[in-house]
Every structure is written in C-alpha cells, then in structure tokens.
Amino acid sequence: MAGRASAVLLAGDAGVGKTRMTEEVGSIASDLGALALTGRCLDAGETGLPYLPIAEALAAVRERAAARPALGRLFPEIALPARPDPGRVASGMAIPVVGPRYEQDIGQLQLFDAVHGLLTDLTEQTPVLLVLEDLHWADASTRSLLSFLLSRLRSQRLLILGTYRGDDLHRRHPLRPLLAELVRLPQVERIDLAPFGTADARTFVTALAEDRLSERVLREVAGRSEGNAFFAEELLAAYSASDDTGIPATLVDVLLARVERLSPTAQTVVRVASVAGRRVPDARLRAVAELDETELDAALREAVAHHVLVPADGDVYMFRHALMREAVYGDLLPGERVRLHASYARQLADSGMRGTAAELAHHSMESHALPAALAASVSAAWEAERLGAPAESLEHVERALKLWDAVPPEQRPDDVDEKNLLQHASWVAGMSGDPERAIAFAKSAVRAADTPVAPERAAKLRRRLAQSFYAVDGREGDALDSIEQAWELVADRPPSPDKAWVLAAYATILRGLRRNADSRERAEHAVAVARQVGAGGPEADALTTLAILAEADGHAEESRERLVAAMARAEDVEAITVELRARYSLCVNLYESGRLDEAAEVVDAGVLRAGTTGLTWSTYGLELRVVQVVIRYARGDWDGSEAAAEPPGHKVSSTVSARLAAVGAYVAVGRGRFAEAERLLAELRADWHRDLQIPLATGAVGAELAAWRGRPDKAVEAVRDALDWVARAGEQWVLAGIRIGAVGISAHADQAVAARRAGHAVAESLAEGEKLIGMVRKTAECGSPRTGSLGPEGLAWLARAEAEYTRLVDANDPAAWRVAAAAFDYGAVYEQAVCRRRLAEALLATDDRDGATEALRLADEVATRLGAKPLADAIRKIARRGRISLLESVQVRDEVDPFTPRERAVLGLVAAGRTNRQVGEELFISEKTVSVHLSRIMAKLGASRRAEAVAVAYDRGLLST
Numbered sequence: 001m002a003g004r005a006s007a008v009l010l011a012g013d014a015g016v017g018k019t020r021m022t023e024e025v026g027s028i029a030s031d032l033g034a035l036a037l038t039g040r041c042l043d044a045g046e047t048g049l050p051y052l053p054i055a056e057a058l059a060a061v062r063e064r065a066a067a068r069p070a071l072g073r074l075f076p077e078i079a080l081p082a083r084p085d086p087g088r089v090a091s092g093m094a095i096p097v098v099g100p101r102y103e104q105d106i107g108q109l110q111l112f113d114a115v116h117g118l119l120t121d122l123t124e125q126t127p128v129l130l131v132l133e134d135l136h137w138a139d140a141s142t143r144s145l146l147s148f149l150l151s152r153l154r155s156q157r158l159l160i161l162g163t164y165r166g167d168d169l170h171r172r173h174p175l176r177p178l179l180a181e182l183v184r185l186p187q188v189e190r191i192d193l194a195p196f197g198t199a200d201a202r203t204f205v206t207a208l209a210e211d212r213l214s215e216r217v218l219r220e221v222a223g224r225s226e227g228n229a230f231f232a233e234e235l236l237a238a239y240s241a242s243d244d245t246g247i248p249a250t251l252v253d254v255l256l257a258r259v260e261r262l263s264p265t266a267q268t269v270v271r272v273a274s275v276a277g278r279r280v281p282d283a284r285l286r287a288v289a290e291l292d293e294t295e296l297d298a299a300l301r302e303a304v305a306h307h308v309l310v311p312a313d314g315d316v317y318m319f320r321h322a323l324m325r326e327a328v329y330g331d332l333l334p335g336e337r338v339r340l341h342a343s344y345a346r347q348l349a350d351s352g353m354r355g356t357a358a359e360l361a362h363h364s365m366e367s368h369a370l371p372a373a374l375a376a377s378v379s380a381a382w383e384a385e386r387l388g389a390p391a392e393s394l395e396h397v398e399r400a401l402k403l404w405d406a407v408p409p410e411q412r413p414d415d416v417d418e419k420n421l422l423q424h425a426s427w428v429a430g431m432s433g434d435p436e437r438a439i440a441f442a443k444s445a446v447r448a449a450d451t452p453v454a455p456e457r458a459a460k461l462r463r464r465l466a467q468s469f470y471a472v473d474g475r476e477g478d479a480l481d482s483i484e485q486a487w488e489l490v491a492d493r494p495p496s497p498d499k500a501w502v503l504a505a506y507a508t509i510l511r512g513l514r515r516n517a518d519s520r521e522r523a524e525h526a527v528a529v530a531r532q533v534g535a536g537g538p539e540a541d542a543l544t545t546l547a548i549l550a551e552a553d554g555h556a557e558e559s560r561e562r563l564v565a566a567m568a569r570a571e572d573v574e575a576i577t578v579e580l581r582a583r584y585s586l587c588v589n590l591y592e593s594g595r596l597d598e599a600a601e602v603v604d605a606g607v608l609r610a611g612t613t614g615l616t617w618s619t620y621g622l623e624l625r626v627v628q629v630v631i632r633y634a635r636g637d638w639d640g641s642e643a644a645a646e647p648p649g650h651k652v653s654s655t656v657s658a659r660l661a662a663v664g665a666y667v668a669v670g671r672g673r674f675a676e677a678e679r680l681l682a683e684l685r686a687d688w689h690r691d692l693q694i695p696l697a698t699g700a701v702g703a704e705l706a707a708w709r710g711r712p713d714k715a716v717e718a719v720r721d722a723l724d725w726v727a728r729a730g731e732q733w734v735l736a737g738i739r740i741g742a743v744g745i746s747a748h749a750d751q752a753v754a755a756r757r758a759g760h761a762v763a764e765s766l767a768e769g770e771k772l773i774g775m776v777r778k779t780a781e782c783g784s785p786r787t788g789s790l791g792p793e794g795l796a797w798l799a800r801a802e803a804e805y806t807r808l809v810d811a812n813d814p815a816a817w818r819v820a821a822a823a824f825d826y827g828a829v830y831e832q833a834v835c836r837r838r839l840a841e842a843l844l845a846t847d848d849r850d851g852a853t854e855a856l857r858l859a860d861e862v863a864t865r866l867g868a869k870p871l872a873d874a875i876r877k878i879a880r881r882g883r884i885s886l887l888e889s890v891q892v893r894d895e896v897d898p899f900t901p902r903e904r905a906v907l908g909l910v911a912a913g914r915t916n917r918q919v920g921e922e923l924f925i926s927e928k929t930v931s932v933h934l935s936r937i938m939a940k941l942g943a944s945r946r947a948e949a950v951a952v953a954y955d956r957g958l959l960s961t
Contacts, residue, residue: 005123005153005187007160009135009179012193014254015230018163021193022131024900025161031901034127037061041137050141053132054115061122070114108141112148119149120156127157135164136175143178153187166192167320170305195227205232206676207939214683216657219647224323230254231323247326255327259308265291266299270308274328275340277359279318288343342367357383361396365403371411374403378413381424388614390431397425419448419461426464430471431577433617433656438468439475455489456498462486463502470509471619472655473692479509500530500538507545520549536573540566544582551589554789560589576613580606580620587627594792596635596827603628607644622656626693629663636829638667638866655694658687662697669705670830672869675944677705688725695725696736703743708870712750716768719744723775738794741776742801745769749808756810769808776801796823800835807838814842814851821855830871833862837875844882853884860886873956898940898958906933911950911959 012018026036037060039053055074058065065071122128132138132146149160169176183190196204201222209218225232234251247255259270272289273280289296300317303309308324309317319325332340345363348356349372361376377400384393401421404412422445430438442465466482469475483506490499503526510519523542530539547562563586570579583606590599607628610621625644632641645664647657662684668677681702688695699722706714722740748769752762780790780798790798800823803816817839824832836859843852856879863872879886899907902923909919916930923930934946941956943949953959 005156005158005160007150007153007162007182007185007188009182009188009190010161010163010193011166011190012163013167013195013228014165015228016193016195017229018165018193019133020229022133022161022163026129026131027902028900029127029129029159031905032127034129035061035122036129036131038131038133041132041134041139041142043134043137050139051111051145053134053138053142054145057130057132058115058118061118064121065114065118068114068118070110071118073111074115108144112145115145116149116152119158123156123158128159130158130160132160132162135162136168136173138175140174143175147178147182150182150185150188153185167307170307172305196229197227198222201225201227201232203939204229205236207935208233208236216683226321226323228321231321247323247330251323252327252330255321255324256331258306258324259328262302262306262308263299265295266302269296269299270303270328271332271336272340273309273317273319274325274332275337276344278322278325279312279316282315282317284344284347285317287347288340338367342369345369345372355383358392358396361399365399370403371407374400374407374411375413377403378416378421381421381428385424385428388612390428390614390618391433394425394428394432394434394437397421397428401425419445419453422448423461423464426468430468431615431618431621433622435468435471435619435655439465439472442468455493456496459486459489459502460498462489463498463505466509467505470505470512473690476509476512480513483509495529495532497530497533497535497538500526500533500535501541503529504538504541504545507542511545511548516549516552519545523549536569537575537578540570540573540575541578541581543569544578544585547582548585556589556593560586563589576609576615577618577620580610580615580618580624583609584620584623584627587624587631591627591631592791592793594826596631599627600631600635603631617656622659626659626663629660633663633666633830634828636862636866638670642667655687655690658684658694659691659697662694662701665698665701666704669701669708670866670868670871672708672942674705674709674942675938676942677701678944681705692725696722696740699723699725700736700740700743703740703747707743707747707750712747712754715747716744716751719747719772737779738776738790738797738801741772741779742797742804744772745776745801745804745808748772749804752808752810766808769805773801773805792823792826793828796820796826796828796831799823800831803835803838807842812838812842812845814839814846814848817842829862830866830868833859833868833871837871837878840875840878840882844878849882849884852878852882856882856884857886869956899937903933903937906930907937907950907953907959910934910946911953 010018010021022038026038029036037057039055039057041053051074058071058074062075065075119128119130132142135143135146138146146160146162153160164175164179169179179190182188195201202219205218205222205225221232221235225235231251234248237248259267262270269285269289269291273285276284276288286293286296291299300309304311304317307320310320312318319328329337341363345360345367348360348363357376357379361373361380364370364373364376377396381393381396381400384390384396401418404418404421422441426438426441426445429435429441442461445461446465462482463486466479466486469479469482483502486502487506490496490502493499503522507519507523507526510516510522523545526542527539527546530536530542543566544563547559547566550562551559563582567579567582567586570576570582583602587599587602587606590596590602603624606624607616607621610616610618610624615621616625629641629644632638632644642664645660645667647660661680665677665680665684668680681698684694684698688698699718702718703715703722706712706718719740723737723744748765752765752769755762755765776798780794799816799820803813803820806813806816817835821832821835821839824835836855840852840855840859843849843855856875860872860875860879862868863875876886878884897904902925905923906919909922914922916927916934920927920930934949937953938944938946938949941949941952943952950959
C-alpha cells in the first residue's frame with residue numbers, strides 16, 4: 001500500500017498457528033483490495049518437485065504468465081524460449097562453449113527473472129501478497145529463487161510472507177544458512193510465533209469449545225496443550241468425543257512421526273528417557289541406557305538437533321513438549337516399560353541421593369516392587385511435607401496406605417504405623433485444599449486408635465478430626481462433638497502441648513458457634529497451659545481467638561493490636577497455620593472497618609506467606625485467597641482479582657475450586673463476558689451444597705448477570721434461591737443477606753419500571769419488594785456477628801437497598817442515590833459507579849442536567865478504567881438520551897472496532913438473516929470458515945448464540961440499522 005516491498009519470515013513450532021496467521025493476513029489483504037497468492041512446499045525431500053510453491057502461487061495469474069516464455073518451467077502449456085547456441089556469435093564476439101551447466105544456469109536465471117518480472121508487473125496494478133508456506137520442506141531450487149526475490153525487493157507494492165517450522169531446523173538443515181543470509185537484508189524481518197500464554201490458551205480453547213465442555217476440562221486442555229493451537233484442537237476433539245484423557249490417535253501419529261525420523265539408537269535413547277518423565281538427568285540416563293558413551297552422545301546430539309529433547313539446566317535433558325513424552329511412553333511395550341522402570345529404581349536405590357524418594361517410589365511401583373515402593377512412598381511423604389508441598393505429600397501417603405495391607409508386616413518400615421500415616425494424610429489433605437478427604441482420613445485414624453494408645457495421642461487424633469469438620473461449612477456440630485471427646489481424654493491429664501492444642505481448638509470452635517463466653521474461658525485456659533509447658537503454637541492460636549472476641553465486644557482497634565501480637569508469636573515458633581489464621585482475621589477486621597488499602601496489604605502479604613510455605617490451599621490459605629479476590633474486586637483491581645481467582649495447578653477438592661470460581665465470577669459479569677459467566681454458574685450449581693459461600697456468591701452474581709441481560713425475572717429467581725440459603729446459614733451471613741436483598745429489590749424495580757412503561761400492573765413486584773426491604777432492614781438491625789453493628793460495606797448496601805426501593809415505588813429519589821453513592825466511598829469503586837449511574841437517571845428525571853452530567857462522567861471514568869462494558873454501555877445510553885457529552889472532563893479513548901473486516905462482513909450478512917452456507921457463498925469462503933469467524937465474533941461479544949451476537953452488536957453500536 002505504501003509502495004515499499006518487504007518480506008516477513010514467520011517461524012514457529014508445528015501446530016502453533018502459522019497457517020492460521022497466513023490465512024488471516026491473506027483475508028485482510030483481500031479485504032483491502034490486494035492480490036493474495038499462496039503456495040505450499042511438500043515433504044518430498046531434496047530431489048522432489050522443484051519450484052512447487054511458486055508454481056502453485058502463480059497458478060492464479062497463469063494468464064499473465066503467457067507473455068513470459070521462461071515460465072514454461074512452471075507451466076508446461078507455455079512454450080520455453082529457444083536455448084542459446086554456444087557456438088553462435090553475439091555482437092561480433094564468440095560465446096565460449098561451457099557445456100550443459102551453462103545452459104542450466106542461464107535457464108534458471110531466465111526463470112528467476114521472469115518470476116520477478118511477473119510479480120513486479122502485478123504490483124503496478126494492485127498490491128500483492130505472496131505467501132510461501134512450509135519453507136523447511138523447500139527444495140534447493142525454490143530456496144535459490146526465494147533468495148533471488150528477497151534480494152531484489154525495492155519499491156514494488158509486494159509483501160512476501162514465508163513460514164517454516166523452527167523445530168524442524170536441525171543444525172545441518174539446508175534452510176539454516178539461507179536464513180542467516182536473508183535476515184541481514186534490510187527489507188526482511190523474522191518473527192518467531194510463540195505458543196499462547198496461559199490466559200490466551202484458555203481463551204482459545206473456550207472459543208473452540210462453544211460451551212460443550214466444563215470449565216475444568218477447558219483448563220485441563222489449555223494446560224496440556226502448552227499453548228500449541230493444533231494440540232489444543234486435537235485434545236479438545238478427544239475430550240468432546242469421550243471422557244478419555246489420553247492423547248488422540250491423530251496427535252500421537254504427529255508426535256511419533258518426529259521420533260521416527262531419528263536413527264534406531266536415538267529412538268532407543270528417547271524411549272528410555274520417556275520412562276524417567278518429562279526431565280531426566282544425564283547421569284541417570286547414561287546408567288539406564290546401557291550404551292557405549294560415544295554412541296550415546298551421538299544419539300543425544302541427534303535427538304537434541306531434531307528438537308525431540310532439549311538440554312536444561314544442571315545436566316538435564318527434557319522433552320520439548322510434555323505430550324511428546326506421553327506419546328513415546330504410551331508406545332512402549334508392557335514388558336519394556338516394567339524393565340526400564342526397574343532399571344531406574346535400581347539406579348536410584350544404588351545412588352543413595354537425597355530427595356529421590358518420590359522417584360524411587362514411582363519406579364518401584366511401576367516395576368511391581370511393592371515393599372520398596374511402600375518404604376519409598378513413606379519417605380517421599382515426609383520429604384514433601386518438609387519441603388512445603390502438602391499436595392505431593394498427600395499423593396505419596398495415599399500410595400503408602402494403599403500398599404500397607406499388600407506388603408507383609410515383616411517387610412513394612414519399622415518407624416511408622418498405619419495410624420501415623422492416616423493422621424498425616426488427614427493433615428496434608430487439609431493443607432492442600434481437600435477438607436472432605438481430611439475428614440475421611442481423620443475418621444479412619446480415630447477408628448484405628450480404638451486400640452489402646454496414650455490419651456494424649458488419642459486426643460490429638462480427635463482434635464485433628466474436629467479441625468477437619470470445622471473447616472467445612474455446616475459441620476460445626478460434628479466439630480464440637482469431636483473436640484469434646486478429645487477434651488474428655490486429657491481434661492484430667494497433666495499440662496502438655498497436646499492438652500493446650502485441644503483447648504485452643506475447643507475455643508475456636510465455640511467462638512464459631514457464637515458461644516463467646518465459653519470460648520473466652522477455653523482460650524484463656526489454653527494460654528495458661530501453653531505457657532506452662534512452653535508450647536508457642538497453641539498459645540498463639542488461643543491469643544488469636546481472644547483477639548477476635550475483643551472485636552465482637554466492639555473493640556476493633558484493640559483486636560487489631562492483639563492479632564498483630566498473636567501473629568508475631570506464631571511466626572516466632574513457626575506455627576504457620578496459626579500465623580495464617582491471625583493474618584486472615586486481621587485482614588477481615590480491616591476490611592469490615594472499611595480500611596481497604598490496609599486490608600489489601602495484609603491479605604497480599606498473607607497470600608505470599610501461604611505460598612512460600614506451601615500452604616496456599618490450606619484452610620486459612622484459601623480464606624486469604626478468597627478475601628484477596630474480593631478486596632481486589634472492590635478496590636477496582638479487576639485484573640488482579642481475576643489472577644487471584646485462578647484455580648490451583650494441582651488437583652484439589654471441588655469445594656476449593658468452586659469457592660474461587662464463585663467470587664471470581666463477579667469480574668466476568670462486570671466485564672460483560674456473559675457466556676463464560678453463564679456456563680460457570682451452571683457448573684457451580686452442583687457445588688452449592690458444599691459450602692454456603694458458593695450459593696451466596698453465585699446467587700448475587702447470577703442476579704446481576706440476568707439484570708444486565710435484561711431479564712429481571714431471572715434475576716428475581718436467582719435472588720430467591722440465594723436467600724433460601726441465607727435463611728439456612730443464620731445470623732453469621734448478615735452482610736450477604738443485605739447485599740442479595742438489595743440486588744433483589746433492584747430486580748423488582750426493573751420489572752416495575754418495564755411494567756409501567758407497558759401500562760401493566762406492578763402490584764406483584766411491589767409486594768415482593770416490600771418483603772425484601774423489610775428483610776433487609778430487619779437484618780441490618782441485627783448487625784454484624786463479629787462486631788454487633790454494620791461496618792461501612794453493610795451500611796453501603798443498606799443505602800443501596802433503600803435507594804432501589806424508591807425506584808421500585810416510582811419515586812427514584814436522587815437524595816437516596818446520593819446517600820448510596822457516598823456510602824460506597826470507602827473504596828468500593830465499581831459499586832459506587834453503579835449508584836452514580838442510577839443517580840444520573842434520577843437527576844435527569846428532575847431536569848438536573850448538571851448534576852447528572854457530573855455523576856455520569858465520574859461513573860464513566862470508573863467503567864472505562866475497569867473495562868466494565870455493560871455499565872459503560874448503560875452510562876452512554878443515558879448520556880445519549882440526555883444529550884450529555886462524557887468527553888469534556890474525561891478523556892475517553894476512541895472505541896476500536898473489535899472486528900476484522902472479514903468478521904464485520906460475516907456479522908453483517910448474519911444480521912441480514914443469511915445462513916452460514918449463504919454467507920460463505922457471498923464471501924467466497926467455506927462454510928467451516930464462516931463458522932470459525934462466527935465463533936470469534938461471539939467470543940468477542942460474550943454471546944452464546946448468533947442471534948444474541950447480532951443483538952449485542954446492535955446494542956453496542958457495532959452494527960447500524
């Protein structure tokens with residue numbers, strides 16, 4: 001377009017998306033009026049099909065080639081020029097006879113010049129895009145022609161786009177030296193197309209899935225694909241066809257094809273390496289492979305050159321992609337697999353290296369050496385726990401428990417018994433985010449302790465069971481029963497750390513049941529016993545309980561000081577779980593006091609502390625993470641809130657994942673990703689019974705989603721469901737009840753406003769709204785169970801409910817909305833912007849344009865900064881209706897068209913009622929390509945159906961009538 005010729009060499013792994021990139025570039029070029037020519041190389045070796053990609057590309061302009069006879073080498077129907085006669089005299093000078101080579105070089109030069117001339121002629125009429133794909137398979141003649149063309153790029157309106165697989169270019173590949181020369185040319189640029197990042201991979205997989213699979217499966221596919229688009233598509237197809245989590249056969253063939261290009265010795269080495277896992281140390285591989293050093297070095301060099309293995313730090317080799325390792329390992333014969341696992345186990349056992357217990361356990365298990373597997377699993381469990389990896393420790397101890405009865409007693413480890421393993425399993429299950437399994441293991445440990453054991457040990461097991469129960473909502477009664485049994489065992493025993501721990505846990509459970517006086521008594525007793533025996537852990541835990549009780553008495557500042565002291569005491573004695581509990585309590589204290597910035601500092605430090613100690617998904621590690629999501633959402637750090645809501649990288653209970661997803665869904669709705677939010681809420685419905693916070697959060701989110709979609713009836717249903725759970729939860733969920741009630745009144749107000757406009761009755765909405773405002777007011781009178789009164793957040797939602805009520809009764813009082821907006825000024829920026837939007841509506845109804853303008857501009861600044869599209873769209877609609885400019889005091893960026901020209905053309909035809917086939921016929925593209933464009937359009941608009949996409953596009957002004 002600018003009259004400058006250039007070239008781009010696009011490199012990337014197989015399947016990373018190079019072809020899709022060239023298709024998109026070609027589509028854009030065609031939309032802009034350029035001529036797009038595409039040719040592809042084939043894997044036919046050095047001797048096959050010279051100039052194939054050039055011939056394929058120029059076939060589209062074959063009629064223009066007739067004027068250039070030299071192009072007969074590409075198109076047989078064009079007559080070749082007569083060969084020069086070596087004996088003839090030109091310009092009075094004899095041309096020396098140099099033989100066939102001279103004729104070949106002259107003919108090739110004529111062809112090169114003809115191709116260059118044809119492309120130059122075409123660019124005089126229109127810009128030209130020449131795409132040459134898979135240059136790693138290009139023959140020598142094609143490579144020479146490419147070099148000729150790129151070195152002669154001047155002022156033509158020409159872009160040459162070449163692609164090649166970087167992972168196919170081994171050290172001796174013939175394309176390597178050519179690339180080194182070409183990238184030195186000023187008009188040539190090389191781009192490495194990297195795999196998707198984590199977030200982009202999940203976005204890509206979600207768009208492909210089209211709501212067919214669960215969020216868990218989508219995340220798993222995105223993770224396993226490691227950002228490779230082709231791998232993701234193949235894995236997604238396999239998951240869609242069945243629940244099989246193996247590698248699809250088509251993908252196995254692609255992966256193994258690369259291995260099969262290696263020599264037999266290199267293939268053997270790769271197979272041996274696959275048994276070790278994704279990574280294998282050089283020394284270990286040499287010990288197991290049993291090959292001559294020179295032979296092994298050559299095989300490794302070959303595997304690295306062909307990008308099957310890659311060297312890593314510390315003399316380690318690793319597979320370039322995890323799926324490559326899976327494919328090779330899956331291709332092993334059963335006997336071969338057992339033999340190699342046994343060899344690795346022997347090598348690990350003989351090495352005596354520390355930190356290898358987990359690997360030894362795995363290889364022993366796979367080679368059916370059960371006694372060795374049991375001993376190594378126990379050692380691995382202790383190692384993982386010491387290293388702060390409770391999830392891994394749980395895996396090892398579970399394996400040990402499975403093997404326990406299969407191994408004869410005389411071959412079991414001497415330093416452990418089944419009760420130790422069960423107790424440890426319960427502990428690490430709770431620490432790794434699986435409270436249900438923690439309960440199951442704790443119950444088994446208690447049953448195993450029915451045989452005579454010391455009272456302190458039996459009490460410790462029952463205390464562990466009580467703590468497991470207490471970590472799960474709705475099991476407080478079971479927790480109380482268990483801790484009372486533990487106390488009966490040690491009540492008359494001398495002071496001991498176990499007795500202090502039982503008292504501290506007893507105090508915590510009693511406080512959770514609102515028996516504050518009994519809790520204080522047990523906590524003070526725990527502090528006395530702990531100090532008598534020098535047990536810092538239970539002392540810090542009891543001090544934390546006493547600090548929380550001080551807050552309940554209305555002494556918030558004193559409570560914060562006590563919590564800081566308890567936190568320091570826990571840190572001194574490395575009681576990490578107690579320290580995290582104190583940090584969490586301090587964070588909640590600050591949050592409910594409206595001190596969001598301080599609460600954010602505390603929670604961020606707490607989450608970091610939990611992560612560095614391996615307790616991210618422990619009871620209070622999870623609580624800290626959930627509060628971090630909420631605080632970041634409230635303060636307007638929505639990107640940070642979404643990052644904090646990311647699920648764990650290892651398998652945890654569905655309760656943990658569901659709680660994070662529930663609070664993380666607020667951002668999805670706020671940013672208008674409605675299809676994603678709807679799918680997530682539908683999945684979370686099955687987890688409502690697991691934890692009361694899940695239905696309370698998703699009920700509010702579901703109501704907001706329905707409201708933004710213009711379905712107040714659905715919003716009312718979501719509120720009813722959530723309030724049913726609030727009623728079951730009791731007084732401890734005061735704030736949730738007020739918030740959900742306010743959202744419910746808003747939904748009824750939406751129904752009433754719509755009914756009045758249509759001339760329909762509003763009695764039912766008024767009656768339901770009256771019930772809700774009564775419930776909200778009564779709930780607010782109860783105050784927070786922590787402090788006995790409402791904090792800033794509770795008061796703000798109460799003010800919102802009162803303002804929504806004025807809208808319900810057709811008053812829409814600006815004064816009430818001013819109060820609500822001011823109430824959220826403690827730092828909840830989005831909720832304040834929502835109130836300002838309603839305030840502007842109320843002010844416009846009273847003809848206060850200046851006040852409405854100010855409210856809209858302030859709300860629009862927040863909505864734009866957060867990327868809150870539904871709120872921003874609503875604000876701009878009000879501004880258009882009121883003929884108010886939002887740009888005078890707020891500099892808003894011009895809206896960028898989210899669609900490519902081809903996507904806009906597809907959307908326009910769909911809006912006109914065309915089917916996919918008709919769209920394809922009009923745009924000269926395949927029906928499948930139309931479907932791909934539609935999927936992208938719907939993903940960009942947050943729509944789940946084509947009709948919805950058209951409606952949303954109209955609503956946002958992206959389509960004109």
